[in-house]
Amino acid sequence: MTAHVSAELLARYAAGELRVDDASTWPVEAHLEACAGCRDRLGRLTPAPVLAMLDDTRAGILAIAANGPLPVRRRRLRRLVHRWATWSMLSWAVMTATAIAAAFLMDRAFPARPSLVLLLAPVAPLAGLTIAWSRHGDPAWETIAGTARAGVDLLLRRTVVVLAVVFVPLTAAGGLLGTDPALWLLPCLAFTAATLLLGGLIGVGRSAAVLGGAWVLVVVAPALVTVRLPVLVQTGSLPGWIAAAVILTGLALVRAGDHQRLSSWN
Structure with a gap:
């Protein structure tokens, strides 16, 4: 955007009518960064409560800066954590490891019954995805959602962390x-992959609840009642799981742009 922002567009921006994923938002913000005149016009359009909030935020930042910068190592650690995960995922990691350990102990105690580790494995990452990609689980979600790389980049980073956390106890238990x-x-x-694909449309949290609930009702509950290992977690099902994993992963990557919408954080 080389010309100045029009009065109508600037008024819509100040009123919050432009969504984060609106095509007009990024050019306006890029222009405002370099144009003092348009920033002054925006200041005159901004409501007084918002200006007061910005003043308070600025004062808080200056107060923190007055205490001196964080040590280099702490800054690097915080930057790494914020790029890949959120601290709220820690409680989920402990809960997931505990659940897998409990399933392992049950399998050892009752070897004749269907393996709880195999039954739990498909849905083990779902709670982590919900927490990692939720406005309720991430206190900084508003800031993150407003960045240009809040979609597929952050999505893939946090998914990798969730899978890495799940794979460690599953590998140990399965071995x-x-x-x-x-x-x-x-x-x-x-x-x-299915959770991410459906989550781009209805929200990752809702997607995890739907798929996880369906797996428990259709597969896990009947297996525990009949004391038989379902066909879906037997060796004969592997070709189908390979096809499903490849196809769903491809579709999730193709539709990754859906996670630019704020509804994906539900």
Whole structure:
């Protein structure tokens, strides 16, 4: 945008009528960064409560800066954490590891019953995805959602962290039980991709609840009642899981732009 922002567009921007994913938002903000005149015009259009909030924010930032910068190592650690995860994921990681450990102990105690580790593996990452990609689980979601790289880049980073956290206890439990790693790995990847694909349309949290609930009702509950290992977690199902994981991952990447919308954070 080389010309000045029009009065109508600037008024809509000041009133908050332009959404984060609106095509007009980025050119306006890029122009405002370099044009003092348009910033002055925006200041005259901004409501008084907003200006007061900005003044308070500026005063708080200056007060923090007056205490001196953080040590280099702490700054690097914070930057790394914010780029890849959120501290709210820590409680989920502990809960997930505990659940997998409990499932492992149950499998050891009752080897004749269907493996709870295999039944739990497909839905193990879903709660982590909900927390990592939720306005309720991330106190900085408003700031993140307003950045140009809030979509696929952040989505992939946090998904990698969630999968890495889940894979460690699953690998340990599966190895000790002597199960084929593909029996828990492929369903886990397929459900993760399906959650992200559907989450771009209805929100990641809702998507995780729908898919996780369906798996529990259709597969887990009948397996526990009939005391039979479902066909979906037996060796014969691996070709289907491979196809599902590949197709769903491809579709999730193709539709990654859906996560630019704020509804994806629901």
